[in-house]
Amino acid sequence: MDLEIDYGAVFKALVAPLLLLTPDFVVVAVNDSYLKVTGRRRADLLGRRFFTVFPGNPNALNDPDMQGADCLRASLERVVATGERDTMTLQRYDIEASGSPGAFEERYWSTINMPVLGPDGEVKLIIHRSEEVTGFLQLLRRSGEHGLISARAEVEALEADVYVRARELQDLNERLQQAHRQQRQTTSALRETIERERRFVFDASHDLRNPITGLLTELEVALSEPDTGLQQILHKLLRGAERLDDIVADLLELARLDTATPAATEPVDLGRLVVEELERRTLTTTVLVRLDQQVVVHASRIRLARLLANLLANAERHTTTVIEIIVTTVPPDAVLEVIDDGPGIAPADRERVFERLYRLDDACRQDPGGSGLGLPIAREIAESYGGHLHAADHPTGARFVLNLPLAA
Numbered sequence: 001m002d003l004e005i006d007y008g009a010v011f012k013a014l015v016a017p018l019l020l021l022t023p024d025f026v027v028v029a030v031n032d033s034y035l036k037v038t039g040r041r042r043a044d045l046l047g048r049r050f051f052t053v054f055p056g057n058p059n060a061l062n063d064p065d066m067q068g069a070d071c072l073r074a075s076l077e078r079v080v081a082t083g084e085r086d087t088m089t090l091q092r093y094d095i096e097a098s099g100s101p102g103a104f105e106e107r108y109w110s111t112i113n114m115p116v117l118g119p120d121g122e123v124k125l126i127i128h129r130s131e132e133v134t135g136f137l138q139l140l141r142r143s144g145e146h147g148l149i150s151a152r153a154e155v156e157a158l159e160a161d162v163y164v165r166a167r168e169l170q171d172l173n174e175r176l177q178q179a180h181r182q183q184r185q186t187t188s189a190l191r192e193t194i195e196r197e198r199r200f201v202f203d204a205s206h207d208l209r210n211p212i213t214g215l216l217t218e219l220e221v222a223l224s225e226p227d228t229g230l231q232q233i234l235h236k237l238l239r240g241a242e243r244l245d246d247i248v249a250d251l252l253e254l255a256r257l258d259t260a261t262p263a264a265t266e267p268v269d270l271g272r273l274v275v276e277e278l279e280r281r282t283l284t285t286t287v288l289v290r291l292d293q294q295v296v297v298h299a300s301r302i303r304l305a306r307l308l309a310n311l312l313a314n315a316e317r318h319t320t321t322v323i324e325i326i327v328t329t330v331p332p333d334a335v336l337e338v339i340d341d342g343p344g345i346a347p348a349d350r351e352r353v354f355e356r357l358y359r360l361d362d363a364c365r366q367d368p369g370g371s372g373l374g375l376p377i378a379r380e381i382a383e384s385y386g387g388h389l390h391a392a393d394h395p396t397g398a399r400f401v402l403n404l405p406l407a408a
Contacts, residue, residue, distance in 0.1 A: 012031045075088050268298070273305060292327055297334050
């Protein structure tokens with residue numbers, strides 16, 4: 001199971017003092033380490049501009065060594081302009097003492113500013129990491145030459161720590177970007193699903209309306225013209241009712257496939273299944289079979305019979321003279337093929353025929369009674385048992401190929 005990470009909690013708990021800024025330097029997030037080192041509360045920072053909360057020391061305007069505010073602003077502006085990380089040299093940036101307006105404390109900082117880029121490559125946020133090194137510099141001043149070796153060791157340790165924390169920030173930045181991409185992909189997929197379901201409901205309603213309209217028309221004719229032959233009208237009503245029943249049955253089957261777990265499986269011999277289905281059906285065209293023995297899969301016999309019946313019905317509607325059925329093995333798969341010698345399917349349409357309610361123009365002209373649901377149902381049944389159904393190349397007509405894992 002994938003671990004769901006709370007990146008907000010990770011950010012808040014990191015040891016490195018961190019701020020998140022907008023490109024116009026408004027504080028949108030701050031972690032506990034930053035609050036501790038600056039002596040501020042979260043409410044003092046969030047939603048406010050950085051340089052309003054931390055103004056430069058007015059007593060240092062003419063001191064070239066105390067221009068930390070200007071240097072930091074320039075660094076942040078470079079990040080926004082270039083979209084690249086900016087590492088600042090050691091800076092003095094005095095902070096106004098908390099609760100004492102106008103009183104500034106001498107502070108020194110080691111700072112890195114890093115961009116968080118959006119999908120369009122523009123800077124969406126800035127990660128501001130600032131380590132206070134005031135105590136360390138004061139130690140250097142006190143130690144002088146006598147403590148130079150010790151100070152150098154502390155500098156090296158500080159550099160190593162800064163490197164580790166910079167890597168932490170980089171990893172966090174990458175994880176945030178990845179989470180953002182995944183969220184956008186999920187949102188896009190949900191929108192596509194909603195739009196697909198909306199189109200399906202619309203098309204299904206249209207297909208149901210056609211036979212209902214036909215039934216109403218025949219009933220109106222019967223009522224307005226009593227002399228019309230009753231048997232003829234009843235036959236038309238029966239065909240319309242059967243058409244309506246077929247569409248409803250297909251819609252119910254799709255609903256079951258969408259919402260239910262696959263039916264219980266059993267060993268199914270595909271060759272025997274073909275023979276039984278052909279004995280059950282009365283086909284109006286010649287059927288040629290080439291069936292290998294003992295081609296067995298694990299699936300629901302009822303569901304596979306529905307899949308085969310849909311393929312045969314499709315082939316019968318479009319064939320000219322003959323339908324060919326082949327059962328064989330191409331380890332690790334069992335393979336069932338249904339081939340007709342009709343007009344065939346253009347390569348560009350071979351995936352579209354598996355879309356719900358999609359029908360080729362030729363199919364609509366030759367057989368206006370088709371629902372456009374048989375092939376989608378057949379594919380979803382195949383996929384529910386780890387298989388795949390696709391339309392393959394063939395010199396003449398259409399060739400549908402079913403692959404299912406062979407039973408062990």
